[in-house]
Amino acid sequence: MRGLTDEEPTAARGVYQAAITAVAVIAALGLFVAACATGGTGARDEGPAHSDSVAGAVASPAPNPSDTYQQVDAVALVRSDPRVSTAVKRYLKPCAGDEYPVDVSYGDLTGGPVEDIVVNVLTCADAVGVGSYVYREEGGAYENVFKAEESPVYAEIDRGDLMVTKQVYDKGDPVSSPSGENVYTYSWTAGRFVQEDYHHTDYSNAVGGDPSPVPSG
Template identity: 75%
Template sequence: MRGLTGAGSSRARLSLQAVITAAAVITALGLFAAGCATGGTGARDEGPAHSDSVTGLGASPVPSPSDTYRRVDAVALVKDDPKVSATVKRDLKPCSGDHYPVDVTYGNVTGGSVDDVIVNVLTCGDAVGVGAYVYRAHDGRYENVFKTEESPVYAEVDRGDLTVTKQVYEKGDPVSNPSGETVITYGWTAGRFVQEDFHHTDYGNAVGGDATPVPGN
């Protein structure tokens, strides 16, 4: 019996463990095959995962800004527009090089599938607005749906509405210091702009440092 504790005994134990391990592997494979063959609990019952549940293909795509934004030549748009006055067209010239005094804003104020184009024509020297126009995409071209040439004027997009600001000057007011301003808000209704809000602001005429000090008690 003592001979079983030597090197021969170690080799015997290793052989026995190898046989046991092989038998366990064969048993496990047999159970796995049986499970796959039956329709009850095999792994094949689960089926492949649905790709749409993993990748979210069923969700609605979010529109890209590039889908609605169409850059235009604003200067050509104004000069080719029969609704723009001859005076504005005549005075619309480059201030330096090929830089024209126009501000162009792209935004949706008419509910169309393509962004509208808001163009403000300014003077070169003082950047005073001499005309404001809104162009809406229709049948592959842009049509003028709004204009105002009561200078000084400036049009903007405010949360989906069109706002038009007109500076008010009293006699003797410098261009840099108007006496007040009027802001009109328009909404797009039934194919045209309708005034929704109007407010006027008179600027204060106090000049800092010129007030007479109040004598102390």
């Protein structure tokens, strides 16, 4: 009986110690899971805060091209323009189907609120320029701020300047083979286009080297 009595406390102590060990393991596991969950949440919380600080460093969004570009009906614009000669308006007829003999380009020439419009009216048969115009938006309407109707002529935008090319024909030259060209460069100054440069190219001398510019007089 004594032996049995001595073994009972020992067994009881073993069971008690095992229970304590189990509780300790469970508690440790719970702390580990909680620590992982807390760490994960912390990482996610820091992400947006970092993004916000980067976004706050950006001064302004990149300009949207659609804010300054407005497509227009160039044919209707030229037809309704009183500054365009009647002779040029006669060419505003479809060449084939609904295709009109006009070339249209958009760009910043005058520093206006929206992009300026350069319109070239051509012939259907030979695509020779008969009129070139620049339109600038002012007060919700487009105003003609430049015109050149000395055919053959063609205008285009060159690095923010207006470049106007006029073909030169000697007597007997076919339309497809001019003898040379005059190129005029204009910049927008004090509310109007001012000629800044001029040069002449003689095609007959082009093979031998760069021709010498002809003074504008």
